[in-house]
Amino acid sequence: MAGGIGSRFWPMSTVDRPKQFIDVLGCGKSLLQLTVDRFEGICPIENIWVLTSEKYAPLVKEQLPMIPDENILKEPCRRNTAPCIAYAAWKIKKRFPNANMVVTPSDHFVADVPEFRRVIKSALGFVADSDAILTLGIKPTRPDTGYGYIEAVLGSSSLANKEVFRVDSFKEKPSLEVAQAYIAKNNYYWNSGIFIWNVSTIVNAFRVYQSPIASVFESLVPFYFTAEEQECVNERFPDCRSISVDYAIMERADEIFVFPSNFGWSDLGTWVSLHSNVAKDVNGNAALGVTAKFADSHNCVVNAPGMKNVVVVGVDDCIIAENDGNLLVCRKSDENRIKEFSEEI
Numbered sequence: 001m002a003g004g005i006g007s008r009f010w011p012m013s014t015v016d017r018p019k020q021f022i023d024v025l026g027c028g029k030s031l032l033q034l035t036v037d038r039f040e041g042i043c044p045i046e047n048i049w050v051l052t053s054e055k056y057a058p059l060v061k062e063q064l065p066m067i068p069d070e071n072i073l074k075e076p077c078r079r080n081t082a083p084c085i086a087y088a089a090w091k092i093k094k095r096f097p098n099a100n101m102v103v104t105p106s107d108h109f110v111a112d113v114p115e116f117r118r119v120i121k122s123a124l125g126f127v128a129d130s131d132a133i134l135t136l137g138i139k140p141t142r143p144d145t146g147y148g149y150i151e152a153v154l155g156s157s158s159l160a161n162k163e164v165f166r167v168d169s170f171k172e173k174p175s176l177e178v179a180q181a182y183i184a185k186n187n188y189y190w191n192s193g194i195f196i197w198n199v200s201t202i203v204n205a206f207r208v209y210q211s212p213i214a215s216v217f218e219s220l221v222p223f224y225f226t227a228e229e230q231e232c233v234n235e236r237f238p239d240c241r242s243i244s245v246d247y248a249i250m251e252r253a254d255e256i257f258v259f260p261s262n263f264g265w266s267d268l269g270t271w272v273s274l275h276s277n278v279a280k281d282v283n284g285n286a287a288l289g290v291t292a293k294f295a296d297s298h299n300c301v302v303n304a305p306g307m308k309n310v311v312v313v314g315v316d317d318c319i320i321a322e323n324d325g326n327l328l329v330c331r332k333s334d335e336n337r338i339k340e341f342s343e344e345i
Contacts, residue, residue, distance in 0.1 A: 001084055002032055002052040002060060002106035003075055008270055008335070010342035011326035012303060020107040021059045024274060026288030026303065031268070032106045033063055038113055039102075042120055049073060049092065050106070051084045070225060076234040082248035083213055083240035085195075086206050087233070090217035091224045093199045100124050101202065103195040103245075109277050111264025119261050123196040126161045126257075133205065134164065134196045135250065137189025137258040138265045143179035146269060148172055148191040148246070152258045167256040170246060189260055193267070195245070196259075202249070209252045213240050271319045272332050275301040285312070299332070 002020050005013075013019040020032045029037070036048060045066050052060050054074040061072065073087055085103055092099050102120060110116045119136065127134055137150045149171040158164040170191065174182065182188035206214040216236050223232040250256060266277045278301075280286045285294045289305035297315045304310050304322035312320065319335060321328045330338065 001081060001103065002050050003056065003078065003084065004105075004107065008339060009274075010321075010338055011323040011328050012321055014323075017059065018056070018107075019268070020105075021056070021063060023289060023305070024268065024303065025109070025278060026290070026305065030063055031108070032060070034110075035104060035106045035108070036064060036067075038110060038116055039120075042102075042117060042124075046071070049088055051075065051088055053078065074230060074233070076237050079237065079240045079242045081193075081245045082206075082210065082243045083216075083237065085202070085245050086210075086213050086217050086240075087237070089199050089202045089206070090221065093203055094221060094224045096199065099199045100128050101195075101197055101199050105193055105267070107268060108192070108194075109264075109266040109268045109274075111277065113263075115261075115263040119259060119263060120196070122161060122163060123259050126158070126164055126259075127197050127201070129160060130255075131198065131201045131204075132158075132164075132255045132257050133201060133249070133253055134257045134259055135167070136192045136194040136196075136261045138192050139260055139262045140183055140188065140190050143176060143183045144190065145173055145176055145179050146273075147267070149174065149179075149182050150189045150191050150258050152187045152189060152260065154187045158257060161259075164257050164259050167258050170251050189258060190265075191246070192261070192265055195250075205249050205253050210243075210248045213243075213248070216240055271301060271321070271335050271338075274303075275299075275319075275332070301332075 005015055005018050009019045009024060012022050012024055021030050023030055046068055048067060049071045050060050050067060051073045054076055057072055057074045075084060123134055151168040151171060153166040153168050216239050220232055220236060223229045266273050268274055275286055278286045284299040285297060286301045288303040290302060290307050290310050292302045292310040292312060295313045297312045300312055300315055300318045302310050302320045307322055317332045319328060319330050319332055
């Protein structure tokens with residue numbers, strides 16, 4: 001899924017080039033490219049599908065030229081994750097009726113790629129032999145209020161896979177006090193937004209729990225993989241209600257399971273979360289995509305690939321970022337205000 005606007009990473013991320021298309025880690029690859037790289041050895045490149053908006057389709061092709069054109073699905077408008085996933089499921093099912101699917105955002109960070117691949121392969125084996133809907137739960141390292149949580153039933157694991165457990169409930173983003181209570185228990189996990197299922201399982205789930213959305217994509221079956229597909233999608237896609245797959249399916253279906261995982265995951269939703277997931281010097285400073293020198297400074301993050309050098313003196317807990325002539329300097333504690341100013345520029 002690569003259709004988000006990622007406005008919280010301004011000035012690196014803009015409406016014209018959102019977070020998933022930029023090198024926020026300073027490693028020479030965008031988050032989208034890193035996401036595709038993680039699936040090497042799991043599925044061939046021709047089995048990777050990217051869902052994005054019509055506006056960003058050229059960026060997808062620019063960064064992933066090896067992806068077949070018919071695998072880049074273009075949404076004419078934003079309708080959250082449920083219609084996006086339904087579109088992919090119906091189209092894939094037409095050509096590959098027995099396919100197993102992994103659904104993943106394109107803008108997340110994974111530190112331990114080998115462990116990620118192990119978990120995904122194990123998860124695919126689980127859904128291949130069942131009608132289960134499986135999500136990856138991340139073992140929490142702190143009482144984070146920015147993530148939703150999954151409450152698992154750890155009394156007994158699935159007979160088919162000892163690492164998989166039933167989901168008791170999904171929890172909204174909590175207050176700090178509630179998050180601390182979750183962390184005190186051992187059966188709560190961060191909701192990663194990564195899902196694994198058989199294509200028939202998710203299509204049937206939409207038919208049962210979201211029949212209006214199902215009817216839209218069922219009506220498009222004759223047009224998938226034809227010259228008329230995009231025109232028909234543009235006409236029908238706006239009829240879908242805007243709803244996340246969590247609300248649409250996950251919180252309604254019965255056969256929901258979680259795979260507790262620990263592969264160094266972050267959704268990289270903010271500059272602060274980026275800072276916590278990259279290499280830092282002894283004073284907690286991180287420089288991405290630029291040569292930076294720090295003096296009497298602590299816990300800062302710098303991302304300025306357009307600059308030759310950056311010198312930071314006597315500054316603590318700050319974000320410093322530059323892109324295309326736009327410069328951001330702010331306290332990490334004020335990063336929630338970035339959006340209000342970036343929208344004015």
